[in-house]
Amino acid sequence: MAEHKKRWGKIVDLNKCVGCHACSVACVAENKVANGKHRTKIIEHEEGVFPNVYRYTEKWSCNHCQNAPCVNACPTKASHYTEWGTVEVKPELCIGCGYCVLACPYRVRMMNERHDGGLPEKCTLCLHRLEQGLKPACETTCIAGAIITGDLNDPNSEINRWVAKGAVERRPDLDTHPNVFIIPYRR
Amino acid sequence: MEHLYTWNYLIAIYLFTAGLSSGAAIIASITDILNHTDQRIKRIAAYLAPFPVILGLVCLVADLHRPLNFFKVLIHYHATSVMSWGAFFLLVFPIIAMVFTAMVYFNYNGALRKITAWLELVLGLAIGIYAGLLLAAIYNNPVWSNPLIVFLFFVSALSTGGCMVIMAGKVWDSFDQRVLRKIIPEKWLPAEKSLNFDHDNIRLLISLDAVIIIIELMVISTLIISYALRPTGEIALGAIITGGYYLLFWLGVVLLGLITPLILAILELQHKFTDNASGIISWVEPALVLTGGYLLRYVIVYGGQLVYPILTFYR
Numbered sequence: 001m002a003e004h005k006k007r008w009g010k011i012v013d014l015n016k017c018v019g020c021h022a023c024s025v026a027c028v029a030e031n032k033v034a035n036g037k038h039r040t041k042i043i044e045h046e047e048g049v050f051p052n053v054y055r056y057t058e059k060w061s062c063n064h065c066q067n068a069p070c071v072n073a074c075p076t077k078a079s080h081y082t083e084w085g086t087v088e089v090k091p092e093l094c095i096g097c098g099y100c101v102l103a104c105p106y107r108v109r110m111m112n113e114r115h116d117g118g119l120p121e122k123c124t125l126c127l128h129r130l131e132q133g134l135k136p137a138c139e140t141t142c143i144a145g146a147i148i149t150g151d152l153n154d155p156n157s158e159i160n161r162w163v164a165k166g167a168v169e170r171r172p173d174l175d176t177h178p179n180v181f182i183i184p185y186r187r
Numbered sequence: 188m189e190h191l192y193t194w195n196y197l198i199a200i201y202l203f204t205a206g207l208s209s210g211a212a213i214i215a216s217i218t219d220i221l222n223h224t225d226q227r228i229k230r231i232a233a234y235l236a237p238f239p240v241i242l243g244l245v246c247l248v249a250d251l252h253r254p255l256n257f258f259k260v261l262i263h264y265h266a267t268s269v270m271s272w273g274a275f276f277l278l279v280f281p282i283i284a285m286v287f288t289a290m291v292y293f294n295y296n297g298a299l300r301k302i303t304a305w306l307e308l309v310l311g312l313a314i315g316i317y318a319g320l321l322l323a324a325i326y327n328n329p330v331w332s333n334p335l336i337v338f339l340f341f342v343s344a345l346s347t348g349g350c351m352v353i354m355a356g357k358v359w360d361s362f363d364q365r366v367l368r369k370i371i372p373e374k375w376l377p378a379e380k381s382l383n384f385d386h387d388n389i390r391l392l393i394s395l396d397a398v399i400i401i402i403e404l405m406v407i408s409t410l411i412i413s414y415a416l417r418p419t420g421e422i423a424l425g426a427i428i429t430g431g432y433y434l435l436f437w438l439g440v441v442l443l444g445l446i447t448p449l450i451l452a453i454l455e456l457q458h459k460f461t462d463n464a465s466g467i468i469s470w471v472e473p474a475l476v477l478t479g480g481y482l483l484r485y486v487i488v489y490g491g492q493l494v495y496p497i498l499t500f501y502r
Contacts, residue, residue: 043499060499069327075271076263095260096252098193099270105327107495111193111252118252174327 007085008125009152009179010136011162012059015186016146019044019057023138023147027061030126030137034116039108039123040138045185056185059138059147062087062108062123063170063178073103079120085152085179086125094119105174125149152179192492197250202484203347204243205277205318206340210348212236212284212311215291219304227382228392231356232348233291236307237284239351240314244277269324273317280310294377315344322491327498329419330426330491335410340484342406346399347480349392350473356384357469389469390455396476397452400445407441422497427490436486444479448472 019042027033027040040061048054064086065071071079071087078093079100089100096118101109109120126136130149134140139147150159167181215232223229248257261278265271287307290300319337326332360381368376414423427436451472454460460468 045500069325072267073270073324075265075268075274076259077265078259093256093259093263094253095256096254097250097260097270098252099268101193102328102492102495103325105498107499114252114254 004153005083006154007152007179008127008130008149009064009085009159009181010125010139010147010149011159011167011181011183013146013148013162013183014056014058015183016144017042017057017059018144018146020143022141022143023059026137026141027123030129031124033121034112037110037112037116037121039121054187058182058185060106060108061138061180062125063106063176063180064123064125065176065178067175067177069103069105069174069176070100070109073099075099082127084127084130086127087122088124088127089120089122091117091119096120105171105176191495192489194488194492195250196485196488197246199481199484199488200246201243201250202318202321202340202488203481204239204246205314206344206480206484207348207351208236208238208240208243208280208284209311209315209318209341209344210346211239211351212280212307212348213315213345214348214352215287216304216308216311219291220301220308225388227356227384227388228352230291230382231352231359231384233288234359235351235355236311237281237288240277240284241281244281247277269317269320273314273321276310276313276317280314283307283310292377293375315341318344322487325491328491329414329417329423329494329498330487333410333413333423335406335413336487339403339406339410342399342403343480343483346396346403347477349396349399350476353389353392353469353473354477356382356388359384386465393452393455393468393472396472397449397456400449400452400476404441404445404449407445422494426493427486431493432486432490435482436490439482440479440486443475444482448475448479451475 021042024038024041028038031039033039040059042057043060044055044057046053046055066085068079068081068087071081075097076093076095078090078095079087080090082088096111098111098120101111101120109122112119112121129136136149139149148159148162150157152159152163154160162183163181165183167183169178169181211232215229215236218229219233248254251257260271260274264275283303283306287303289295290303316337319340322331323334323336360383363381411424411428414420414428417423425431427433451467455468455472
């Protein structure tokens with residue numbers, strides 16, 4: 001098989017998500033996230049006009065934008081793109097100013113307290129697990145099979161079959177070109 | 188809700204003090220470049236310019252979550268980051284302003300004086316504009332990402348800077364006699380003993396301030412209209428104009444910080460105050476403008492962060 005550069009991505013199928021918060025808890029356990037913080041969380045949508053109303057849940061975490069407002073805003077280049085297309089923070093450069101937290105249009109970052117290191121807390125797509133050939137913690141624990149992670153540059157990967165099912169970017173109007181997609185909720 | 192506010196009042200203090208320094212530096216450098224014969228306003232403004240922003244920088248570092256790493260922002264620059272540009276200006280401005288302060292105090296009139304005055308003007312404009320740009324550059328925030336925020340903060344910087352000069356001018360001579368002239372060695376001391384900052388200087392600054400306050404009121408009205416015309420307008424208005432921090436905005440910023448000082452300034456220009464009541468114009472009016480200037484930053488900084496949870500659901 002020909003060598004190619006990986007571009008890790010993730011898709012969340014909102015039709016399968018049941019909002020059980022298992023991904024949120026698994027992420028905290030796997031990444032030893034500080035007390036009270038979350039890298040991924042569940043948000044609930046209530047949409048429609050009475051009497052045709054409906055609600056659904058959505059896994060909400062870093063979208064690993066290819067044109068990331070947080071990376072553009074960072075004054076020290078601590079927020080950077082990894083060679084696999086994800087967005088991470090270099091602790092040795094971060095001054096903890098919080099500008100990336102405010103710049104993120106998806107509001108997926110949050111600042112850790114000073115005694116917890118003071119870094120912005122964010123999803124890393126579990127790169128340390130992906131490198132070992134494992135799935136991210138949220139995907140392995142998802143009871144509904146709503147999450148899939150894979151290489152977007154590999155045309156034969158399962159994630160690209162999910163893309164074909166109708167995955168879309170979150171807030172395409174922001175021009176952020178995320179590596180994380182959703183399959184929108186259909187009634 | 189506990190993670191709602193990433194930036195707190197320390198950022199508001201910084202934005203306020205950067206405005207004070209910017210206003211004082213612009214007044215000092217313009218009067219120096221124009222070579223105005225009356226030295227008093229220029230001297231007071233030049234003496235004050237570096238110090239508020241140094242206090243603001245202490246607040247900025249105190250607000251960092253990794254304060255021991257703060258020097259990294261001075262070593263690593265990032266062209267796309269507004270904060271990185273600001274860090275450069277905030278590093279250079281206090282140094283140039285201190286040099287200019289020393290030049291004015293010790294009556295240095297050499298070739299470098301003109302260059303330093305121009306540098307002070309450029310850097311004063313830079314930090315005045317940067318304060319608003321820092322917030323306006325966050326492009327998905329309905330409250331902050333508005334070019335008028337930059338203009339509003341800049342106009343407010345001129346107003347508060349001028350009022351700081353009025354208050355400092357009243358106490359300068361006694362401060363100079365009692366403190367400075369006891370610290371600085373005799374042989375370096377400049378010849379003239381006192382500035383005699385008097386009522387004419389105050390009247391000049393007050394009349395300028397009245398004009399700037401009118402401009403500021405116009406900018407605020409334009410800002411409200413600009414919010415209302417946007418698709419996210421309801422969110423922005425709800426955060427600072429009709430809900431959220433609206434009491435602080437209407438009572439603190441508009442009524443206490445703009446309308447009342449404007450009325451006092453107009454009464455002063457009509458010679459309505461007797462000599463006994465001169466304290467109203469030299470202390471009360473500037474103090475109100477300064478309070479309003481701080482509350483403006485406070486309302487914008489906190490109101491802008493109030494909207495974030497709604498943005499998560501904004502499609």
